[in-house]
Amino acid sequence: MVWRTALAVVLAAGGWCGASEVVTLGEDVRVEAVEAGVWLVVHRFAGGNNSLLVECGEGRFVWVDTPCTEEATGRVYAWLRGTFGEPNVIEINTGFHNDNLGGNGYLIGRGVVCYGSDVTPGLIERCWAETVRKVLPYFEGEANREYRDILVRQKLAAPNRLYPLAEGLVLKVGAETVEVYFPGATHTVDNVVVYFRGRRLLYGGCMVKALGARTPGFVGDADMAAWPVSVGKLLERYAEARVVVPGHGACGDLGLVRHTIEVCERYNRGER
Numbered sequence: 001m002v003w004r005t006a007l008a009v010v011l012a013a014g015g016w017c018g019a020s021e022v023v024t025l026g027e028d029v030r031v032e033a034v035e036a037g038v039w040l041v042v043h044r045f046a047g048g049n050n051s052l053l054v055e056c057g058e059g060r061f062v063w064v065d066t067p068c069t070e071e072a073t074g075r076v077y078a079w080l081r082g083t084f085g086e087p088n089v090i091e092i093n094t095g096f097h098n099d100n101l102g103g104n105g106y107l108i109g110r111g112v113v114c115y116g117s118d119v120t121p122g123l124i125e126r127c128w129a130e131t132v133r134k135v136l137p138y139f140e141g142e143a144n145r146e147y148r149d150i151l152v153r154q155k156l157a158a159p160n161r162l163y164p165l166a167e168g169l170v171l172k173v174g175a176e177t178v179e180v181y182f183p184g185a186t187h188t189v190d191n192v193v194v195y196f197r198g199r200r201l202l203y204g205g206c207m208v209k210a211l212g213a214r215t216p217g218f219v220g221d222a223d224m225a226a227w228p229v230s231v232g233k234l235l236e237r238y239a240e241a242r243v244v245v246p247g248h249g250a251c252g253d254l255g256l257v258r259h260t261i262e263v264c265e266r267y268n269r270g271e272r
């Protein structure tokens with residue numbers, strides 16, 4: 001497979017999470033070094049969509065979520081391989097939307113194990129086509145034609161290593177303990193968070209909004225009553241968290257979780 005990859009390394013003037021180095025992979029993918037051994041991958045697919053690569057020691061990597069498409073995921077994988085040699089990667093999907101697992105097909109083809117909850121494959125099967133129908137109005141206009149075409153065509157590959165959603169998952173990867181936790185329904189009924197205990201790094205995914213977000217965004221699959229209650233559980237459980245990564249937009253700290261509760265409660269009061 002040939003990637004038309006324009007590779008450029010530039011210095012960011014104060015990027016997300018204080019990123020100091022940014023690698024661009026084509027026009028729509030950026031890989032930002034957040035801190036030693038942690039990279040935020042941002043795929044521009046209409047908006048910016050985050051996934052996170054974490055080096056866990058012994059040459060092992062955890063990739064939480066994927067870019068929205070297999071093609072973009074392949075470019076990031078090629079960068080990883082070019083930089084670190086044949087990588088030993090596991091993937092963790094935090095929900096059934098394409099911004100969580102649109103790259104699974106590519107990764108599974110590469111022999112990467114993709115962890116996901118036991119309800120996620122059924123949601124892809126039963127709900128994804130309907131989600132696309134609901135989300136298309138957000139992709140209006142000529143500028144978004146490419147994204148609409150991909151959304152309509154795209155076949156999502158389910159995770160191939162399942163765990164019971166309510167129980168979550170704890171993985172030892174290299175020196176790191178990686179916890180997958182489901183606090184209850186939020187932006188979808190299967191969104192989970194991933195906590196890297198050694199790094200005190202919380203990947204909140206789509207249930208956590210960036211400070212720049214004034215609304216909950218796409219709520220077609222959300223449980224709006226439960227969302228603020230569920231996400232609020234993160235404040236106590238991960239009170240030690242140092243960095244919090246949202247599914248879209250800039251990283252921060254637990255202030256993002258408090259902001260998410262406010263945004264959801266405002267929405268629920270009808271202040272839109």
Ligand SMILES: [Zn+2]
Pocket residue numbers: 097099206247248
């Ligand atoms: Zn999302």
